[in-house]
Amino acid sequence: MKKISILGSTGSIGKQTLDVVREHKDKFEVIAISANSSVELLLEQIKEFKPKYVAVYNEDAAQKLKTMIPSDINIKVLSGMEGLKTISSLPEIDVLLTAIVGMIGLVPTLEAIKHKKDIALANKETLVCAGKLVMSEAKKNGVKILPVDSEHSAIFQSLNGENYKEIEKIILTASGGPFRGKKKEELLNVTKNEALKHPNWSMGRKISIDSSTLMNKGLEVIEAKWLFDVEVDQIDVVVHPQSIIHSMVQFNDSSVIAQLGCPDMRLPIQYALTYPERLENSFERLDLTKIATLTFEEPDLETFPCLKLAYDTLKMGGTYSAVLNSANEVLVEAFLEDKIGFYDIPKYIKETLDAHDSIENPTLEEILEVDRWTREYVKSLIQ
Numbered sequence: 556m557k558k559i560s561i562l563g564s565t566g567s568i569g570k571q572t573l574d575v576v577r578e579h580k581d582k583f584e585v586i587a588i589s590a591n592s593s594v595e596l597l598l599e600q601i602k603e604f605k606p607k608y609v610a611v612y613n614e615d616a617a618q619k620l621k622t623m624i625p626s627d628i629n630i631k632v633l634s635g636m637e638g639l640k641t642i643s644s645l646p647e648i649d650v651l652l653t654a655i656v657g658m659i660g661l662v663p664t665l666e667a668i669k670h671k672k673d674i675a676l677a678n679k680e681t682l683v684c685a686g687k688l689v690m691s692e693a694k695k696n697g698v699k700i701l702p703v704d705s706e707h708s709a710i711f712q713s714l715n716g717e718n719y720k721e722i723e724k725i726i727l728t729a730s731g732g733p734f735r736g737k738k739k740e741e742l743l744n745v746t747k748n749e750a751l752k753h754p755n756w757s758m759g760r761k762i763s764i765d766s767s768t769l770m771n772k773g774l775e776v777i778e779a780k781w782l783f784d785v786e787v788d789q790i791d792v793v794v795h796p797q798s799i800i801h802s803m804v805q806f807n808d809s810s811v812i813a814q815l816g817c818p819d820m821r822l823p824i825q826y827a828l829t830y831p832e833r834l835e836n837s838f839e840r841l842d843l844t845k846i847a848t849l850t851f852e853e854p855d856l857e858t859f860p861c862l863k864l865a866y867d868t869l870k871m872g873g874t875y876s877a878v879l880n881s882a883n884e885v886l887v888e889a890f891l892e893d894k895i896g897f898y899d900i901p902k903y904i905k906e907t908l909d910a911h912d913s914i915e916n917p918t919l920e921e922i923l924e925v926d927r928w929t930r931e932y933v934k935s936l937i938q
C-alpha cells in the first residue's frame with residue numbers, strides 16, 4: 556500500500572487523484588487530505604476515504620468542519636500553513652501529491668522534501684517560483700519529483716531509460732487554448748467565461764485562464780527547465796490543438812520519442828503514483844483511426860505575449876520567474892473578478908518585471924519576500 560497525502564484534494568487534480576485511488580483501492584491509502592475552504596466536499600471525502608488527517612487552510616472553515624464531522628469518525632483537523640506543513644511531512648506517508656493551486660504550495664512542498672517524502676507534483680507554480688531551490692533540496696534529500704502535469708509526465712515517460720545528457724530538445728505541446736487562431740484586436744474585450752472554455756481539458760479556473768493566455772505554456776517551459784535540467788533554448792513549444800501527443804523529446808541522434816493518449820489527467824496522476832511500475836486500469840484507450848488528423852503549428856507570440864514573457868524571465872534568471880508567477884496569480888484573480896481586461900495580464904506583468912531588482916540564487920525567505928513585494932506592486936498598478 557502506498558500511503559498518500561494530498562494538498563488540494565477538492566480541486567480538479569485532487570478529485571481525479573481520488574478517482575485513481577478508487578480504481579486501485581488495494582494499492583493506495585489516503586492518509587491526509589486538504590483544501591482551502593471546501594468543507595462540504597472534504598466531509599464527503601473523509602467519509603469515503605477515511606484519512607487520519609485533514610488540513611483546512613482557512614481557519615474559519617477549519618472550525619466549521621470540526622462541527623460537521625460525526626462523532627464516530629476519528630480524524631485530526633488541522634488548519635493554516637502549519638496544517639499544510641504537518642500533512643506534508645507525516646512520518647507514515649510515502650508521497651505528497653501537490654494538487655494545490657498557486658505558489659502557496661511551495662512551503663509545504665519544501666517541508667515534505669526536508670522529510671524525505673517523494674513529490675507527485677501537479678502544482679507547477681512551485682517550480683516556477685523556486686525551481687533551483689526545490690530541485691537542489693530534492694537532490695540533497697534523495698527525493699523524487701514525479702511530474703503530474705501532462706506534458707512533463709509525457710517527457711518523463713519519453714526519457715525512461717534514456718540518458719538525460721543526450722537530450723537535444725524538449726518539444727512541449729500546447730493546445731493553443733480557446734483563442735487559438737485569433738488576433739489581438741479580436742481578443743481585447745474577451746470575457747472570463749470565454750477564456751474559461753478550454754477546448755480539450757476540464758480544469759480549475761486559474762489554469763484555464765493561464766491556458767487562454769498561453770501563460771500555462773510559459774509556466775510549463777520554466778517547469779521543464781528545472782525538472783529535466785536543460786537550457787532554455789533547448790525547450791520548444793509547438794501548438795497541437797488535438798492534445799493527443801502530450802509532449803516529445805528529440806535526442807542528439809535526431810530520434811524523437813513522444814507519449815500519446817486521450818486527454819485524461821488520471822493517467823499522469825497514476826503514473827506519478829506508481830512509477831516506475833505501470834498499473835492496468837479502465838481508462839479510455841486511444842484509437843488513432845478515430846482521430847482524423849494530428850496537426851502542428853507555431854505559437855503566436857504577438858497575440859499571446861505571456862509565453863514570451865515566461866521565456867524572457869528564464870533567460871534573465873534570478874527571481875524574475877518568481878515575479879512573473881506571483882504577478883500572474885494576482886492578475887488572473889483580478890481578471891476572474893472582472894477588474895481588469897485580458898491584455899492587462901501581460902501588460903502589468905511586464906511593468907512589474909521592469910520594476911523588479913532580481914536576486915541571484917534566492918533563499919526561501921527571499922522568494923517569499925519577492926512574492927510579497929510583487930503582489931503589493933501589482934495591486935498598486937491595478938488600482
Ligand SMILES: NC(=O)C1=CN([C@@H]2O[C@H](COP(=O)(O)OP(=O)(O)OC[C@H]3O[C@@H](n4cnc5c(N)ncnc54)[C@H](OP(=O)(O)O)[C@@H]3O)[C@@H](O)[C@H]2O)C=CC1
Pocket residue numbers: 562563564565566567568569589590591592593594611612613639653654655656657659677678679680703704705756757758759760761762820
Ligand atoms: N486541472 C488540471 O487538469 C491540471 C492542473 N495542473 C496544476 O495543478 C494545480 C491544481 O490545479 P487544479 O486542480 O486545476 O485547481 P483547482 O482550482 O481545481 O483546485 C485547487 C485546489 O487547491 C486548494 N487550495 C487553494 N488554495 C489553497 C490554500 N491556500 N490552502 C490549501 N488548499 C488550497 C483548493 O481548495 P478549495 O476547494 O477549498 O478552494 C483546491 O482543492 C495547479 O498548479 C495547476 O496548474 C497541472 C496540470 C493539469
Ligand SMILES: CC(=O)[C@@H](O)[C@H](O)COP(=O)(O)O
Pocket residue numbers: 704705706728729730731732756765766767771772820
Ligand atoms: C492537462 C494539462 O496538463 C494542462 O496543463 C493542459 O496542458 C493545458 O492545456 P494547454 O495549456 O496546452 O492549453
Ligand SMILES: [Mn+2]
Pocket residue numbers: 704705706775
Ligand atoms: Mn500541462
